[in-house]
Amino acid sequence: MAKQTYQYDVLYLGCGHGTFDGAAPLAGKGVKVGIIEADKIGGTCPNRGCNAKISLDAPVALQRQLAELNPILTGQTRLNWDANVAHKNDVIGGLPDMICGLLEDSGIDVIHGYGRLVDAHTIRVDAETYTAENIVLATGLHPHRLDIPGREFLHDSTDFMDLPTMPKRLTVIGGGYIALEMASIANAAGSDVTIVLHGDKALRAFYQPFVEQVLSDLTDHGVKILRETTVTAVTHEADDYELTTDTDQTLTADWILDATGRNPNTADLGLDEVGVDYTDAGITVNDHLQTSVDNIYASGDVIAKDQPRLTPTAIFESMYLMHTFAGETTEAIDYPPIPTVVFTSPRIAQVGVTVDQAQADPDHYTVVKNHIPDDWYRQVTQETTGDNALIYDADHHLVGVTEVSAQAADVINTLLPAITFKYGPAELERLVPLFPTIGADAWGEI
Ligand SMILES: Cc1cc2nc3c(=O)[nH]c(=O)nc-3n(C[C@H](O)[C@H](O)[C@H](O)COP(=O)(O)OP(=O)(O)OC[C@H]3O[C@@H](n4cnc5c(N)ncnc54)[C@H](O)[C@@H]3O)c2cc1C
């Protein structure tokens, strides 16, 4: 119950997955909850992240699947970009109201506006102040923008997913999740795509031989990839944008995506004034997600952390805080293995111990590799590319999987419980999956 001196037991700043998944059940337990949001309710994932992206990608993945079935299925499909964006807008358009309704129905006060800490128990929104016993900072990330002449001509992923027409020539700067996913979608929509990498690698956190398969696939489909090339300036003349590089190449584009990363939203929150510690990597927390100010916590992408900055991580943290505030736990947060996937065609996905970690410690780990096209079930859909690597510990428990293939995400999701709960032969024998399916196929591999 709210202490008399405060309006709320818990007040959240930001309303993404780092907040709302835990806030709704928390309010359901009789805790007085408020949420302050400056933009769309739901935050990045539903409005300008995962949901928007996967809707735009669905026809891309399907088109690839159809192409693999040639000559069984013949005829060309064409991706209609305007219709794809309109469909995406239909799919995600109702989400903010839906999430807001759910929160309000749980008894939560949803406050619209930009919030700043005034003191350890108070947040100001415009002329109003709101007080709480505990505060959760869940303000997320914003796109990094290259600091070069002509930076005003660069765009971010939100702009990309709202493009009214697909540009003829599109340059992508960066080699991370956003760069490769958007490049893959633009390529399928008919754009002449160039990816500029400032180093020689893309997706550095993933097993590089598998990443190279994704890059080869993109080049096979006409994408140009420039490595060890730094963009130093952008100019605009007539309808063209010219990119100058440190390799003395000049690139011409109709549209440029700056996909050079995302930075924590820590500025202009009053953190310095109130004494909340943070670095360039985000807000500093202990293993209870508590900041340097006892009653102020952080959740989601804005935390400085080693875990992948993903929606499921943010949900896990918001649920952990829900249990903490409800008095159901005093334990430290204990992250399970968190899988991650890049939605290119083919997908690349991984969870648990990586191939590089396993190969560096051969006394403890064994790596078993499989070539996807050799597998009878993948031959059904004529998958021509793909590999996976299964990592076992000394007791022959599965502790990691990495896969590059059209179905990599479903394979990892299927095998995840074996890794999280350390299934042994007895548990595996009692698993009876539907057959023939990708799930049965995945279990058949281990
Ligand atoms: C293009 C893109 C694609 C992605 N695809 C995937 C994917 O496929 N799978 C996946 O797992 N993850 C994906 N992600 C990552 C995922 O979106 C984030 O991990 C997740 O949204 C983090 O949630 P959050 O609550 O921490 O932050 P956010 O969802 O960013 O929420 C933070 C909220 O705080 C608000 N806010 C900030 N400052 C203030 C303030 N002072 N006052 C009031 N409100 C404030 C913001 O407006 C925002 O709504 C993607 C991200 C992007 C950008």
Ligand SMILES: NC(=O)c1ccc[n+]([C@@H]2O[C@H](COP(=O)([O-])OP(=O)(O)OC[C@H]3O[C@@H](n4cnc5c(N)ncnc54)[C@H](O)[C@@H]3O)[C@@H](O)[C@H]2O)c1
């Ligand atoms: N499928 C998914 O789950 C998914 C999809 C999109 C985004 N996300 C999340 O969103 C976040 C942001 O993704 P992202 O792709 O923006 O970041 P990222 O960190 O994955 O990639 C940033 C890329 O920019 C490059 N880069 C950095 N500075 C540069 C510079 N000065 N010049 C040129 N290149 C530079 C890096 O080398 C890297 O390739 C990630 O944390 C990710 O977890 C997840």
